[in-house]
Amino acid sequence: MxxxxxxxxxxxxxxxxxxxxxxxxxxxxxxxxxxxxxxxxxxxxxxxxxxxxxxxxxxxxxxxxxxxxxxxxxxxxxxxxxxxxxxxxxxxxxxxxxxxxxxxxxxxxxxxxxxxxxxxxxxxxxxxxxxxxxxxxxxxxxxxxxxxxxxxxxxxxxxxxxxxxxxxxxLREPLVPDGDDSWVEHIQLDGAEPWTVVHAEPAPARPLTDPVPERGAVVVGHGATEPAAARRLAENCGWPMLSEPTGNARSGPNAIATYPLLLADPGFAADMRVDLVVVVGKPGLSRSLLGWLGQAHRVVVVDPSSRWADPVRRASLVLPAVPTAEPRESTGWLRSWRRADAGARSVVDDVLDEGDGLTEPRLARDLLAALPPRSLLLAGSSRPIRDLEAYAGPRDDVAVIGNRGVSGIDGLVSTALGAALVHDGPAYALLGDLAFLHDHNGLVLGPGEIRPDLRLVVVDNDGGGIFSTLPPASQPGFDRLFGTPHGLDLAAVATAAGWPCDVLATAGDLPLALAGTGPRVVLVRTRRDDTAALHLRLQQAVTDALRDSA
The missing domain is CATH 3.40.50.970 (Thiamin diphosphate (ThDP)-binding fold, Pyr/PP domains)
Incomplete structure (x- = not known):
């Protein structure tokens, strides 16, 4: 050999x-x-x-x-x-x-x-x-x-x-077998064990030894390995739980779904200044959350590695596992968060349900709500995952993943395909058009390759929609330099790679498009300027609701 x-x-x-x-x-x-x-x-x-x-x-x-x-x-x-x-x-x-x-x-x-x-x-x-x-x-x-x-x-x-x-x-040539299977020593091993077996015990959870203040919170970001433990901690302490979509802790009585909109209101953020925050995973989606976290009196980070996330430089203690706490009664602090969340949720739904059009925020909300139990959803970087964070309701039977390590828009089609291939259940992805085009090679599946049950739901706003909500939107030359319109027929791109494609006209079309098996692209066309205006309107509706309830 x-x-x-x-x-x-x-x-x-x-x-x-x-x-x-x-x-x-x-x-x-x-x-x-x-x-x-x-x-x-x-x-x-x-x-x-x-x-x-x-x-x-x-x-x-x-x-x-x-x-x-x-x-x-x-x-x-x-x-x-x-x-x-x-x-x-x-x-x-x-x-x-x-x-x-x-x-x-x-x-x-x-x-x-x-x-x-x-x-x-x-x-x-x-x-x-x-x-x-x-x-x-x-x-x-x-x-x-x-x-x-x-x-x-x-x-x-x-x-x-x-x-x-x-x-x-x-490797030196020859690079293919030469017909001789002999070797100077035995190549094959008996049994199925690795050459070296490594046992690494998980770190034990320790009690939250500090005095547990009333004004506390649990923030769950991407990569949280113990979302259930984070939820228990929040419920035992009587604290609100603010979970990003890929934190997979956006359910339960203490989950606050609309926190990005609530904390974007300066008055609410100031009134709800927090004494202690336990951060599990890597938060970083919403500027309003990070700004509020940066004003916390004390931050405890849960991460077993030396690479703990602390983007606001407030961590005073790092623990290897989510701490435990004894249960206590609900407090006025938690009730205030719940009231604000319920009010924000109500006005957001009122705005999104005007008419039967599929806006980007409504698509994120309705998509998550329509998924069958045991589904997997890959949330695309940039605008899609932020729409899920701000507008989607709670689900504890859908796993949300995303490439939040460095948050690029590259490779998302292929990541979704890979995740779908190992998921025991239906799989979906919510992507922007630029992310879809960036990895359109990922659509190419050879005749011998497995075709998973995967729906790629693609928002086609002819460019980079998130930039219309950021400061460069007011600068000269914005559309070419940042908006980057592509002018392509994405349905043709999908069908050229052998993927069937549905183009949705109304919100009522979504459930049928999500049904079925095999790979499919679901296309939703929107306008960037309209979406930017809608985000402003939704934030103003939440601000008004907070003022009315004060």
Whole structure:
């Protein structure tokens, strides 16, 4: 057996032993040994994509269930195209196993074809990186390959700080099996255990030892690993719970759904200044929430890693697990939040229900409400996830995910596809048109690829709608420099890739468009100027409701 084939077979077998069940492959010649080894491994499901950037995000989506997922590419620029997904995985804590084939050392720095410096390519974005070295037929090689692979997967799945790892694999020709299966030592192992088994116990929860003030709150952001514990803490303390959509804690008697609109009112934010906030996960969607958090007397952050989120620089204590507290009676503080939330919810619904048109805020509200139980919803970056945050009601039977590590609009189609492939239930995504176009390569599914039950609901406002609500909107040249109209027929883009597409005219069309199986695009056309005006009107309605109830 040639060394490149031997390394690939051992590495892939060890990945399977370590719990990898999905791998994404972007084809190439130098990575042929890995591709063939994956093709012969029945414990790992292989997905093939033509674009490395989409492949990386597909793997990211497949790993959103917490199971490590591998992505394989050839040498050269292919490796750089994985970088956006690696960054997202790093900042979101997703266990991504990046395997890059490389030229052997004698070809590096010589101008050889498709050869770049790949050693340590992803820098500090990885939890572990290794240049594996050219495989050689010598005793001890199998032990080295298995040990290194097991260590890499353990680093990727470390519950304290999960994230991407990178194994760079310089491979010499021949790159395909030579018909000789002999090797200097045994390659296969008995049983199914990894070479190295790692046990990492979760950190125990400790009581909230500080005096528990009445004016407290629990804020749940993206990546919260204990949303149920956060909800218990809020309910036991009699505090409001302010959860972003991907915090998955927007339900229960203490959940305040309209907090971005409430806290955007200066008078309400000042009246509701808080003494203690327990932050679980990574908040960062709404400026009003961050501004209010920055005025808190004390902030406690829950994060088991050294990468805790503290965007307002107020954290005075970091805990590895959500603290516990003894139950106590509801307080006037909580009742004030509930009254304000109910009033805001009422006026928002009144405005959104005028007529049967599908505005962007109404689409976010109605979409989440219409999803069947056990659904998965990927919330696109930029405007869609903020509309869900401000206008959607509570759901405790829908899981909301999103690429909130670095919050890019790239790779969202592929991320949604990957997440749908590992979700036990129907899957949906709410995306903007630019995000849809940015990853339209992700729509390309070869004849042998699995087609999940996924609805991509795309808001087509012919450009970057969020900028119409930001300061650049008043500047000369705004539409070309920020609005970036594309003028494309997105239905034609979808059908060109083989995806059926429905174009919705009214709110009443939404439930039928969400039904059925298989992949489908659902298109909703809006106007950016109208949407910006509607956001102002909704905020004013909430402000007026707060004044009337004072």
């Amino acid at each position: 040639n060394p490149s084939t031997a390394l690939a077979r051992v590495l892939v077998d060890e990945l399977a032993r370590c719990g990898v069940r999905d791998a994404v492959l972007a084809p190439g010649s130098r990575s042929a040994p890995l591709a063939l080894a994956l093709g012969g491994q029945d414990r790992i499901r292989v997905h093939v994509r033509i674009d490395e950037r989409s492949a990386g995000y597909l793997a990211l989506g497949l790993a959103t269930n917490g199971r490590p997922t591998a992505v394989v590419c050839t040498s050269g620029t292919a490796t750089a195209n994985l970088f956006p997904a690696v960054l997202e995985a790093s900042y979101a804590g997703v266990p991504l196993i990046v395997l890059t084939a490389d030229r052997p050392p004698e070809l590096r720095g010589t101008g050889a074809n498709q050869t770049v410096d790949q050693v340590g390519l992803y820098g500090g974005a990885t939890r572990f990186t290794a240049d594996v070295g050219v495989p050689e037929q010598r005793p001890g090689a199998v032990r080295f390959w298995r040990s290194l692979t097991a260590r890499a997967v353990a680093a990727a799945t470390d519950r304290r700080d999960p994230g991407p790892v990178h194994l760079n694999l310089p």
